[in-house]
Amino acid sequence: MAIERTFSIIKPNAVAKNVIGSIFKIIEESGLKIVATKKIQMTKAQAEGFYAVHSERPFFGTLCDFMCSGPCVVSVLEGENAIAKYREIMGATNPADAAEGTIRKLYADDIEANAVHGSDAPETAAVEISYFFNALELVG
Numbered sequence: 001m002a003i004e005r006t007f008s009i010i011k012p013n014a015v016a017k018n019v020i021g022s023i024f025k026i027i028e029e030s031g032l033k034i035v036a037t038k039k040i041q042m043t044k045a046q047a048e049g050f051y052a053v054h055s056e057r058p059f060f061g062t063l064c065d066f067m068c069s070g071p072c073v074v075s076v077l078e079g080e081n082a083i084a085k086y087r088e089i090m091g092a093t094n095p096a097d098a099a100e101g102t103i104r105k106l107y108a109d110d111i112e113a114n115a116v117h118g119s120d121a122p123e124t125a126a127v128e129i130s131y132f133f134n135a136l137e138l139v140g
């Protein structure tokens with residue numbers, strides 16, 4: 001299986017709950033390695049750029065307001081099948097549908113404030129990683 005990198009955001013609602021460490025524990029126990037991480041506060045423009053693919057969706061405005069409503073933790077995760085593995089431990093977008101033990105089941109408030117983001121494909125992972133990190137920050 002290929003070693004991949006994926007991009008993660010611990011969203012403002014989860015940071016506000018003081019569960020960064022609990023989420024990192026789930027990530028590390030899944031076998032994924034945190035190769036870069038930092039706490040940031042996104043501007044509205046940064047949130048809009050990050051979620052540009054959703055700009056025509058009805059939830060775009062409130063999603064971008066939510067994403068810059070408080071600090072986030074952005075990270076790069078690495079491991080075998082990292083993209084699919086992280087999405088599995090995140091759980092479904094809507095926490096009402098998320099499996100027991102997943103990050104969203106544990107820490108999401110609703111379909112918008114759903115605790116975490118994870119890339120959905122290798123191409124989007126590469127774009128999302130380079131949106132927040134430069135090569136010198138990825139230290140394996």
Ligand code: UDP
Nearest residue numbers: 059063092093111112113114116117118120
């Ligand atoms: N979202 C929302 N309302 C919806 C669907 C999605 O607010 O009806 C938000 C939610 O925060 C989600 C993000 O938009 O994580 C991106 O949506 P996507 O469908 O890409 O889900 P994900 O890949 O994050 O599971």
